[in-house]
Amino acid sequence: MTDADIATLWLTFRVASLATVLMLIFGTPLAWWLARTDSRWKGICNALVAMPLVLPPTVLGFYLLVLMGPNGPIGKFTSELGLGTLPFTFAGLVVASVLYSMPFVVQPLQASFSAIGRQPLEAAATLRASPLDTFFSVVIPLAKPGFMTAAILGFAHTVGEFGVVLMVGGNIPDRTRVVSVQIYNHVEALEYAEAHWLAGALMLFSFSVLLVLYSALKTHPVAHQLK
């Protein structure tokens, strides 16, 4: 593997880690709300969260390229904040990844929050625990497998993302050139040996991640997502 290949692995790891942290931060309250609410918006929000599961990544990539560009609403907003526009930047890649992998974080969390039920929360309330305290000392420990599944699936899915990154990344070394795009480019340039190395590394990574996940949870993590 060349230095350029290793750089793409490192960049991919950074994008996926940061995206996973952000998805947990934003996804947890969203999943909590979705698990508890009876609002009539619930169906719409559930559908919106699940959209990236069924849309081709190129759809999201195309919209992001247009929306985050200098003429798009998001692009105008980020420019006014003095951030410039997001395509071709590391930040843009993270934003795209968060949107794209969100269902893999929200759905397992939502499932485990729903599974907790009312009783532990009511018990905590009778012991005068504040809602926030209840969340941190009761919900999070009980939903630990859900958090694990969410983090690992969100991370792994971001590593494997291709279409969105290809469309908004611009293939800049050390900034937006992730491993999936690098493999694609090796194949395009007919450099099959290099493609094999990286593809093999990713195969190994994905298999190890899923193996760890299944052995640790002794369940089928993807099954209870698609409720």
Next chain:
Amino acid sequence: MSASHLFRLIATLLLLSVAHSSFAETVLVAVASNFTKPMSEIAAAFERETGHTAKLSFGSSGKIVSQLENGAPFEIFLSADDEKPLKLEQAGLTVPGSRFTYALGTLVLWSAKPGYVDEQGQILAKGGFSHLALADPKLAPYGAAAMEVIQNKGLTERLQPLLVRGENISQAYQFVGTGNAELGFVALSQVIKDSKIGAGSGWIVPASSHTPIRQDAVLMKTGEENPAAPALLAFLKAAPAKAIIEKYGYGLAH
């Protein structure tokens, strides 16, 4: 149904199928993405003229080559360069002697903003932009030609950090068209309208400032038995097709 009826029906069906094979065939064509517009027009003219149908698949030449190497059913390949058809020929996948240059690519430095790119391309040296899009030089001849232009102007070091690479010339155009990159090197065919740059502003790069972008076509062995395949290649060399090719800002090989 009596036997003679049945016989007549079978005979009719046979005749129909023979007629179909000698008159209206379908040819599968893989086309480098920069040639999308002219080829769509040429295919329509070809269908009107001959009755054959040309089914077009667009993509980057590199992808098409790896697909052809792995048994893709394309019968004709219109590449964006002259290396890849040669490579396929050396691999014994093409019909010998069928390779020819169907167009010479013209490079243009283009911006979606009117009045942004001057007609001598001096903006490259002036700067003031944060992204310059081009097709990946490693994958696309238009990208390699663009790099040559940059090198000849002695701007490689200064512009390197600003480069955003599209997978192919179509993606380079997307980056510039959406305004995400202020300017970029695209194919003249993508921005030409009524024989001039249709929207935005651009510098048509003189052919002398880079190695010619020779775009070669080749007949694959898969298309050897299909009469529509050589018919399409012949059509590409004929006057109506040449007129379309030139209309889209390509040169013709002499």
